[in-house]
Amino acid sequence: MSVLLNVQNVNKAYGGVVANKDVSLQVKRGEISGLIGPNGSGKTTLFGSIVGAHPIDGGRIQFDGEEISSLRVPQIARLGLSRTFQQTRIFGEMDCLQNMRIASPMQARHFGQWLSRVPASVDRRADELLDFVGLHSKRLLKAGSLSFGQQKLLEFAMALMNEPKLLLLDEPTAGINPTLINGVVDRLKRANEEMGITLLVIEHNMRVIMNLATHITCLAHGEVLASGTPDDVRDDKRVVDAYLGAA
Ligand SMILES: Nc1ncnc2c1ncn2[C@@H]1O[C@H](COP(=O)(O)OP(=O)(O)O)[C@@H](O)[C@H]1O
Ligand SMILES: [Mg+2]
Known part of the structure; x- marks a missing residue:
């Protein structure tokens, strides 16, 4: 290796x-x-x-x-190279899907415009990864309403958006x-x-x-x-x- x-x-x-x-x-x-x-x-x-x-x-x-x-x-x-934090760093007032969009490197480069034009491929990947961590049913809930463990799983999924x-x-x-x-x-x-x-x-x-x-x-x-x-x-x-x- x-x-x-x-x-x-x-x-x-x-x-x-x-x-x-x-x-x-x-x-x-x-x-x-x-x-x-x-x-x-x-x-x-x-x-x-x-x-x-x-x-x-x-x-x-x-x-x-x-x-x-x-x-x-x-x-x-x-x-x-990506990381997650000991204390999570998510946006509690935004829903899970919006957090995933922000974590996309494609969005990061155009920060500020992300709400109006989100490429379909970004949302597709976000949905796949939310499903992967078991949060798909919560995709439109505010991230701040999740349990701490779920917030950590969300942050993990966000880190995966960077591939x-x-x-x-x-x-x-x-x-x-x-x-x-x-x-x-x-x-x-x-x-x-x-x-x-x-x-x-x-x-x-x-x-x-x-x-x-x-x-x-x-x-x-x-x-x-x-x-x-x-x-x-x-x-x-x-x-x-x-x-x-x-x-
Ligand atoms: N931003 C910082 N400013 C000053 N001291 C810090 C800072 N971050 C960590 N330290 C100090 O550096 C040492 C190592 O901390 P840290 O890397 O957080 O350890 P661990 O993650 O193993 O608990 C500790 O003594 C801590 O108090
Ligand atoms: Mg530490």
Whole structure:
């Protein structure tokens, strides 16, 4: 398997707080990779660095063979890299279909005109993806009226509108009703298997990430503590001491 995402020695500090220190990780094309670690260990910061949300202080990031370290969010998104947020970022006053339209890269380029002229192909894809996440019957309801878990599924569907090669998911099962967790895991697996999307998933639920990922990286205090197969990482004494033991 070839390397799709290559993060090399990335550093990022906020003022005096070192959020990522010399972080290196690789995600292979086609795999589901996990990112774990205690709160404040720098997981979300690393996502922000990868997608171009903030400049990094050092290191290199390559995506699909291209250097992306100095590119910004829209440019990186156009290369086929999308993310979802720990706290969702949807438009609560708009219905689900309108949220999907906004997430379309075609609309993003013409932001402001999207209401008057939505290409039929955009709505077709939006409907397919709403169906995929089980929200088709809610397509004309305000996104803000959905449960938190449904809002996360909507955001996942919105990210798929970009037809990403790589999707970064920040705690996709956190805060959602436990009965929805298996549904989310199933959709992530299907996005990987049926749509061919490579996934990098931040996840606190160990049962979920052990079940999903074929490779896991554990961060602690901004640094990579361990990386390897789920079994290797789970049994690593440093991971147990820094994270799992406390969990
Ligand atoms: N925008 C920010 N400004 C200042 N400090 C931040 C900011 N974002 C994160 N941090 C700090 O960086 C560290 C890593 O945070 P974060 O990446 O959110 O960790 P995680 O996602 O693993 O919980 C924490 O100490 C956090 O307080
Ligand atoms: Mg986080």
